[in-house]
Structures are given as structure tokens and as C-alpha cells.
Amino acid sequence: xxxxxxxxxxxxxxxxxxxxxxxxxxxxxxxxxxxxxxxxxxxxxxxxxxxxxxxxxxxxxxxxxxxxxxxxxxxxxxxxxxxxxxxxxxxxxxxxxxxxxxxxxxxxxxxxxxxxxxxxxxxxxxxxxxxxxxxxxxxxxxxxxxxxxxxxxxxxxxxxxxxxxxxxxxxxxxxxxxxxxxxxxxxxxxxxxxxxxxxxxxxxxxxxxxxxxxxxxxxxxxxxxxxxxxxxxxxxxxxxxxxxxxxxxxxxxxxxxxxxxxxxxxxxxxxxxxxxxxxxxxxxxxxxxxxxxxxxxxxxxxxxxxxxxxxxxxxxxxxxxxxxxxxxxxxxxxxxxxxxxxxxxxxxxxxxxxxxxxxxxxxxxxxxxxxxxxxxxxxxxxxxxxxxxxxxxxxxxxxxxxxxxx
Amino acid sequence: xxxxxxxxxxxxxxxxxxxxxxxxxxxxxxxxxxxxxxxxxxxxxxxxxxxxxxxxxxxxxxxxxxxxxxxxxxxxxxxxxxxxxxxxxxxxxxxxxxxxxxxxxxxxxxxxxxxxxxxxxxxxxxxxxxxxxxxxxxxxxxxxxxxxxxxxxxxxxxxxxxxxxxxxxxxxxxxxxxxxxxxxxxxxxxxxxxxxxxxxxxxxxxxxxxxxxxxxxxxxxxxxxxxxxxxxxxxxxxxxxxxxxxxxxxxxxxxxxxxxxxxxxxxxxxxxxxxxxxxxxxxxxxxxxxxxxxxxxxxxxxxxxxxxxxxxxxxxxxxxxxxxxxxxxxxxxxxxxxxxxxxxxxxxxxxxxxxxxxxxxxxxxxxxxxxxxxxxxxxxxxxxxxxxxxxxxxxxxxxxxxxxxxxxxxxxxxxxxxxxxx
Numbered sequence: 001x002x003x004x005x006x007x008x009x010x011x012x013x014x015x016x017x018x019x020x021x022x023x024x025x026x027x028x029x030x031x032x033x034x035x036x037x038x039x040x041x042x043x044x045x046x047x048x049x050x051x052x053x054x055x056x057x058x059x060x061x062x063x064x065x066x067x068x069x070x071x072x073x074x075x076x077x078x079x080x081x082x083x084x085x086x087x088x089x090x091x092x093x094x095x096x097x098x099x100x101x102x103x104x105x106x107x108x109x110x111x112x113x114x115x116x117x118x119x120x121x122x123x124x125x126x127x128x129x130x131x132x133x134x135x136x137x138x139x140x141x142x143x144x145x146x147x148x149x150x151x152x153x154x155x156x157x158x159x160x161x162x163x164x165x166x167x168x169x170x171x172x173x174x175x176x177x178x179x180x181x182x183x184x185x186x187x188x189x190x191x192x193x194x195x196x197x198x199x200x201x202x203x204x205x206x207x208x209x210x211x212x213x214x215x216x217x218x219x220x221x222x223x224x225x226x227x228x229x230x231x232x233x234x235x236x237x238x239x240x241x242x243x244x245x246x247x248x249x250x251x252x253x254x255x256x257x258x259x260x261x262x263x264x265x266x267x268x269x270x271x272x273x274x275x276x277x278x279x280x281x282x283x284x285x286x287x288x289x290x291x292x293x294x295x296x297x298x299x300x301x302x303x304x305x306x307x308x309x310x311x312x313x314x315x316x317x318x319x320x321x322x323x324x325x326x327x328x329x330x331x332x333x334x335x336x337x338x339x340x341x342x343x344x345x346x347x348x349x350x351x352x353x354x355x356x357x358x359x360x361x362x363x364x365x366x367x368x369x370x371x372x373x374x375x376x377x378x379x380x381x382x383x384x385x386x387x388x389x390x391x392x393x394x395x396x397x398x399x400x401x402x403x404x405x406x
Numbered sequence: 407x408x409x410x411x412x413x414x415x416x417x418x419x420x421x422x423x424x425x426x427x428x429x430x431x432x433x434x435x436x437x438x439x440x441x442x443x444x445x446x447x448x449x450x451x452x453x454x455x456x457x458x459x460x461x462x463x464x465x466x467x468x469x470x471x472x473x474x475x476x477x478x479x480x481x482x483x484x485x486x487x488x489x490x491x492x493x494x495x496x497x498x499x500x501x502x503x504x505x506x507x508x509x510x511x512x513x514x515x516x517x518x519x520x521x522x523x524x525x526x527x528x529x530x531x532x533x534x535x536x537x538x539x540x541x542x543x544x545x546x547x548x549x550x551x552x553x554x555x556x557x558x559x560x561x562x563x564x565x566x567x568x569x570x571x572x573x574x575x576x577x578x579x580x581x582x583x584x585x586x587x588x589x590x591x592x593x594x595x596x597x598x599x600x601x602x603x604x605x606x607x608x609x610x611x612x613x614x615x616x617x618x619x620x621x622x623x624x625x626x627x628x629x630x631x632x633x634x635x636x637x638x639x640x641x642x643x644x645x646x647x648x649x650x651x652x653x654x655x656x657x658x659x660x661x662x663x664x665x666x667x668x669x670x671x672x673x674x675x676x677x678x679x680x681x682x683x684x685x686x687x688x689x690x691x692x693x694x695x696x697x698x699x700x701x702x703x704x705x706x707x708x709x710x711x712x713x714x715x716x717x718x719x720x721x722x723x724x725x726x727x728x729x730x731x732x733x734x735x736x737x738x739x740x741x742x743x744x745x746x747x748x749x750x751x752x753x754x755x756x757x758x759x760x761x762x763x764x765x766x767x768x769x770x771x772x773x774x775x776x777x778x779x780x781x782x783x784x785x786x787x788x789x790x791x792x793x794x795x796x797x798x799x800x801x802x803x804x805x806x807x808x809x810x811x812x813x814x815x816x817x818x819x820x821x822x823x824x825x826x827x828x
Contacts, residue, residue: 027752028752028755028756031756091622092622095622096622096794096796102619102622119614120616121615121616121617121618122616122617122618123618123619123620124617124618124619124620125619125620125621125622126619126621126622127621127622133619137617137619138555140617141608141617142562144616144617145562145604145608145616146562148604148616149562149566149569149570149601149604150569152570152597152600152601152604153566153569153570153573153574153597154573156570156574156593156596156597156600157570157573157574157577158577160574160577160578160589160593161577161578161581161583163581169577169581172577172580173573173577176572176573176576176577177569177570177573180569180572180573181566181569184562184565184569185534186558186561186562186564186565187558188534188537189529189534189536189537189538189558189561190537190538190540190554190557190558190561191537191538191539191540192539192540192542192550192554193539193540193541193542194541194542194544195507195510195511195518195541195542195543195544196544225751228751319743320423320425320426320654320743321424321425323425323751324424324425324428324429324433327429327433327751328428328432328433328436331433331436331437331440332436332437332440335437335440336440340764351457367545371544371545372511372543372544372545374511
């Protein structure tokens with residue numbers, strides 16, 4: 001045991017001498033956390049702006065139509081949409097310049113066609129790849145649905161009073177239905193509630209703090225980035241021939257790996273601890289609402305990263321390969337584990353794969369504490385999953401180390 | 407000629423580097439593929455809906471005097487158990503709110519719809535105080551929104567039925583007629599059928615839908631939003647790894663310095679600027695090859711349309727200038743290859759992050775502003791314009807900015823090198 005600790009202490013003294021690398025291990029994730037939180041906050045702010053007034057271009061090629069006029073009034077009365085009248089030629093440029101989020105194009109003869117019960121399409125030109133475009137589509141869909149409903153109601157009603165082709169009757173029924181729709185509000189009959197432990201909690205999915213997502217996400221990602229340091233230890237020892245010398249001592253393979261892994265655990269754990277403290281004190285991310293849970297998840301995360309770093313160290317040949325493997329691991333585990341984007345937006349197989357990733361369990365453990373507001377019991381499963389991964393990677397690293405040509 | 411010899415030698419060396427090959431080609435394609443498979447499929451079809459795991463607590467009961475056959479809660483519940491949604495919604499019944507809450511807390515389900523006992527009674531009485539509760543896991547965003555939309559849409563259908571009935575009564579009265587109770591079921595059935603067809607067309611048959619969304623890029627043609635997203639994601643990754651590749655290719659100077667071959671090269675009658683120029687040229691070739699390979703690969707693998715040829719070429723050239731310039735500048739500050747890993751990783755990832763490369767498919771104002779001062783930000787601007795189908799004229803400003811940025815950084819880097827190896 002003492003040998004393992006001695007080896008770990010030797011590694012730590014080496015690592016702490018490289019001030020520049022150390023700075024990056026801590027300063028970078030701090031900077032990243034700020035920026036990601038900033039991004040999430042910006043996203044939130046823009047959502048608020050969208051909810052207030054989202055500019056919609058209006059191109060009416062049916063200027064004399066009663067139905068298109070009604071649609072224009074419906075949209076104009078909306079609290080969420082700001083209608084901007086455009087000419088057809090100005091649409092592309094207005095969208096490109098961001099003056100409007102999209103443009104609704106009413107085709108020629110639209111009112112006449114829909115009143116006659118024929119199919120006619122309204123075209124919303126918008127980039128549905130963006131949140132803004134998606135929001136706009138949702139905002140326009142409701143009045144269009146209500147408009148078409150009013151037309152159908154008018155048609156049915158005119159049939160029932162035996163005046164199916166009486167324009168005056170159709171118009172009156174259509175006006176009544178449109179008016180009724182403007183007073184209806186189905187959305188008010190549905191309330192959304194977050195499942196969190198605090199009864200008085202009223203926030204968004206970030207737990208009322210955008211850094212609740214950014215902080216653990218970056219923390220996990222950069223813990224994995226620590227693989228560069230851990231992987232490089234074995235490479236350096238092979239380069240300087242100290243590994244060969246160590247192998248000639250009575251130390252066993254697993255002890256060598258354990259010693260190095262212990263050092264790396266120390267480095268990663270210190271990094272994680274610093275980020276937790278930074279998150280708590282500077283960003284008001286309440287890791288300490290469940291200190292033991294945070295400690296368990298952080299320690300297990302550090303163990304897994306240290307073990308994986310050792311495995312990489314036994315596979316690679318030089319420093320550049322360490323960086324490559326570490327970055328690949330960081331990207332793969334971050335993307336799959338839900339540190340970049342929530343796994344709920346992933347599809348079946350990918351999501352299922354993501355949910356068995358150690359990075360997912362680390363995120364899950366932190367999110368249980370920070371966003372779901374759950375207790376210590378919610379940290380056990382993520383911790384055990386991470387420890388199982390740590391053990392698996394450690395065993396693989398020892399096996400690989402024994403096969404290594406030193 | 408000597409410049410080309412040095413460039414060729416370095417280029418050959420690069421092709422033997424597993425690391426460079428990995429970073430230049432494998433990593434960006436791997437990441438994009440990961441994200442691609444998380445949302446869509448290699449066939450390039452539209453994103454299918456999510457896998458939603460949800461619960462329903464239907465406590466709603468039909469008032470004794472109601473004309474309806476079943477409480478509204480039954481309709482809402484059956485909507486989530488309908489075979490048309492079973493491929494993306496897995497719904498379970500829960501006996502009460504407490505059981506549903508426990509299931510959400512345990513992350514067995516992400517969303518629970520709780521329909522109160524008097525919902526139908528209060529709805530029919532015009533009482534708007536009784537609401538359906540959608541209880542959601544705070545982590546989720548998309549699934550709860552979809553569930554809420556479905557419930558609201560169904561209630562809109564019910565509201566539409568009510569509106570239809572009221573308008574009919576009003577019009578009959580205005581025409582001096584009376585409603586025959588025997589006609590009521592037929593009337594409601596006609597409206598319900600229309601509404602179901604309308605919603606089906608809206609969500610599943612774009613050619614019949616009353617409202618269709620088209621991309622401004624396609625100018626009227628329907629495009630795959632999946633491909634649009636991936637074009638932006640891929641451009642972000644392409645920029646990031648282009649700068650990475652440029653910097654790591656430039657590391658050959660440090661490697662040769664450490665190995666002693668650079669010192670030997672300096673003893674030959676070759677001007678130092680010629681040596682450095684040869685090395686920079688090699689980096690430029692590497693980055694160009696990387697850019698072309700990635701774009702061709704993404705075109706065939708992911709079906710990404712990179713826009714107009716002229717715009718595409720200008721963007722790619724601008725990216726080359728900027729990445730080589732920044733590489734020269736960064737390498738001039740680094741003393742050893744050991745430092746390079748973390749410093750390159752750190753500097754390039756930070757610059758990439760603040761320029762919006764990792765959030766390239768969405769526009770974040772803060773990053774857009776910061777991007778005005780970084781080469782990555784301007785490259786991203788250029789690609790956004792290119793992917794939006796803009797003509798070459800729109801790309802001239804970003805291209806010139808990138809050439810200027812790249813040149814300034816290159817000159818500073820070259821001067822620092824000269825001083826170091828003087």
C-alpha cells in the first residue's frame with residue numbers, strides 16, 4: 001500500500017510542477033462554465049423576447065380576401081407575434097438580416113379557394129432548425145387552425161340552415177365563429193408543474209439557474225479532459241525509461257497502475273472539487289444542498305476518469321496519441337452522456353446507449369441534486385454505476401499493462 | 407523550389423502521423439456522426455419524434471346530466487394510448503397523483519398528465535378554474551411541450567365543437583329555425599371528422615396541410631431540417647478541427663527543434679524565412695486537403711449541401727488563411743511539444759466556444775458579438791452565409807477580414823520565430 005502511495009505522491013509532485021498545464025486544467029473549465037451558462041442564459045433571454053414579440057413578415061397576395069384579412073387581424077391581435085408587412089421581393093433579405101423571424105405568404109385567391117372548400121396552403125418561410133423558427137411555426141399554427149375551424153363551422157352551419165351557397169350566411173357564420181375563437185383559450189386549461197422536492201419551487205428546466213446545467217456539464221467534460229495528464233504519465237515514464245526500472249522492482253503490475261491511478265484520481269478530484277466550489281460560490285449552483293451526494297458522485301467520477309486515463313496510457317505510444325485518445329474520449333463521452341445536450345432529444349438507440357455511459361451517470365447524479373432537488377438516495381445509483389466503470393477500466397488497464405512492451 | 411521541398415517533406419510526415427489523421431479526419435466525422443445518429447439517420451429523412459415515456463392519471467368522471475358519451479379525460483387518456491402514437495409514446499396508467507409523482511421522481515416516466523375529477527363537469531359549465539396538470543421531470547424540455555401541445559390541441563378540438571354548436575344555434579335563430587335534436591350527433595360527427603382530418607394533414611401530410619413551413623434557403627422547396635441542422639453542426643466542427651489541424655501541423659517545427667533536425671537545417675545555405683515558409687505552406691496544404699475531404703465526405707455521407715460553388719470556395723479559402731495564421735501565432739508562443747497539447751486544446755477550444763462553434767446551429771447573440779473579434783467567428787459567419795445560399799458578393803467582406811486576420815497573425819508568428827531561431 002505504501003508503495004502505491006509513494007508512487008502517487010511522486011506523480012503528483014511531477015504534475016504540480018507543470019504550472020501551465022495545471023492552469024488549463026482549472027482555468028479553462030471555469031471559463032467554459034461561464035460561457036455555457038452565458039449561452040443558456042442568452043437562450044433563455046431570447047425565449048423571453050420570442051414570447052414577447054416575434055417579428056413575422058406578412059405577404060398578402062390575396063389583398064381583397066375576407067379570410068386573409070381575418071387571419072391578418074388574428075395575428076395582429078396576438079401578444080406573441082409582431083406582424084410586419086412585406087413585399088414578396090423583400091422576404092429573403094428581411095429573414096437573412098434578422099428583421100423578421102419568418103414570413104407568412106398568402107397565395108393568390110386564397111380566400112376564394114378556402115371559402116369554396118378547396119385546399120389552399122399558407123406558406124411560412126422560416127428556418128425551423130432554429131428555436132426562433134420553431135416558435136414562430138407554433139405561434140402561427142394556432143390562429144391558422146382557428147381560422148380553418150371558423151370556415152368549417154360556417155360551412156356546416158350554412159348547410160344546417162339550408163343556405164349552403166349563400167355568401168351572406170357564410171360570412172355571418174364565419175364572423176361569429178372567428179369571434180368565438182378569439183375569446184377561447186384552451187391553453188389556460190393546462191398547467192405545467194415541475195417535479196421537484198421544494199413545494200415552492202417555480203423555475204425552468206435549469207432549476208431557475210442556467211448554470212445548473214452548464215456547471216456539471218463542463219465539470220464532467222473537463223474531468224475527462226484530465227485524461228491528457230493521466231495518459232501522459234505512463235508515456236513519459238516509458239520515454240525516460242523509468243517504467244522499465246520500476247518493472248525490475250518487486251512492485252506488481254496492478255500496484256504500478258494503482259499508484260498512477262491514485263495520483264490521477266487526486267488531480268481530477270481536486271479539479272472537480274475546485275469547480276464545485278466555484279460553482280457554489282460564484283455561480284450559485286447549489287452543490288452543497290446535498291454535500292454528501294455531491295462528494296460521492298464527484299469521487300466516483302474522478303475514479304472512473306483516472307482508471308480510463310490509465311487504460312489510455314497503456315494503449316498509446318506517444319504524447320500526441322494521448323491527446324488524440326483523450327480528446328476523442330472527451331467528445332464521445334460528452335456527446336453520448338448528455339453533457340452537451342439533453343439526451344431526451346436523442347433517438348432510441350442513441351439515447352439507450354447514452355444512458356449506459358458513465359458520463360451520463362455523472363450528469364444524472366449532479367442533476368438529481370441540482371435540478372431535481374432529490375436527496376442523498378438519488379446519488380447512490382450514479383455513484384455505483386461510475387464505480388463499476390472505474391473498476392472495469394482499471395482491470396482493463398492492468399491487463400493491458402501486463403501485455404505492454406516496455 | 408526549396409520551399410516546396412520542405413513543404414512536401416512535412417506533408418509526407420503529416421500523412422504518417424496517426425494523430426494528425428485522427429484529429430483532421432476521424433474526430434470531426436466521428437463527432438458529427440454521433441450527433442447525426444442521435445437525431446436522424448443516415449438515410450437523411452426528417453427527425454422522427456422522441457421516445458416519450460409518460461403516465462396518465464385520469465380521475466375525470468362524466469356528470470350525470472352531460473350530453474357526452476364519455477368524460478373528456480377519457481379522450482385525453484386514449485390519445486396517448488392510441489396506436490398512431492405508440493411508436494414514440496409509451497404511456498402507463500397511474501391510479502392517483504401521488505403514484506404519478508413518485509414515478510416522475512424515480513425517473514420511470516418523464517411526464518405525467520393529471521386530469522382532475524371534475525374536469526368535464528367544470529369545462530361544460532364554463533368554469534375555467536379546473537385545469538389539467540402536466541407534471542414533468544425538470545430536466546426535460548421537448549417531451550413536456552409535445553404532451554402539452556397534444557392536450558391543448560385536443561381541447562381546441564373540443565372548444566371548436568362548442569363553438570360550432572353555438573354558432574349553429576345562433577344562425578338557426580337568426581334564420582327563424584329551430585334545432586332538431588336528432589341532427590346534433592351528425593353535426594358533431596361532421597365537425598369532429600373534419601378536425602381529425604385537419605390535424606392529421608397538419609402533422610403527417612405536408613402536401614395537404616393548411617400551413618406548411620419551408621426553409622428560406624430552399625426558396626420554396628421543402629428541405630430536410632435534419633440536414634440543415636447537420637450542415638451547421640458540421641460547419642462548426644469543421645472550423646474547429648481545421649484550426650486544430652493547422653496548429654498541430656505547425657507543431658512539426660517544435661518537433662524538429664526538439665529532435666535537432668531544425669538546427670541542422672539552419673546550417674544549410676537555406677534562408678530561415680524559406681524554411682518557415684515551406685513549413686507554413688505544408689500546413690496550408692494539410693488544411694486544404696482536410697477541408698476538401700471533410701466536405702466531400704459530408705456531402706456523400708450526410709447529404710450536406712454546401713451551397714454555391716463560389717461562396718463555398720471563398721469560405722474554405724478564408725478558413726485556410728485564418729487557421730494557418732492562427733497556427734503560426736500560437737506555435738510561436740509554445741516552447742515544447744509537451745506544452746502544445748493542453749495549450750492548443752485550451753486556446754482553440756476556448757476560442758471555438760466563444761465564437762459559437764459548438765452552438766453553431768443556433769444563434770447566440772453574445773457569441774455572435776465575440777465572434778466579430780475572433781478568426782473562428784468570422785469563418786463561422788462565412789459558412790452561415792454560404793449554407794444560407796448566399797451569392798459570392800455576400801462573402802467578400804468575411805473573406806477579406808479572414809485574409810487580413812490570417813496575414814496579421816502569420817506575420818507576427820513568423821517574426822517571433824525568426825527572433826527565436828536567430
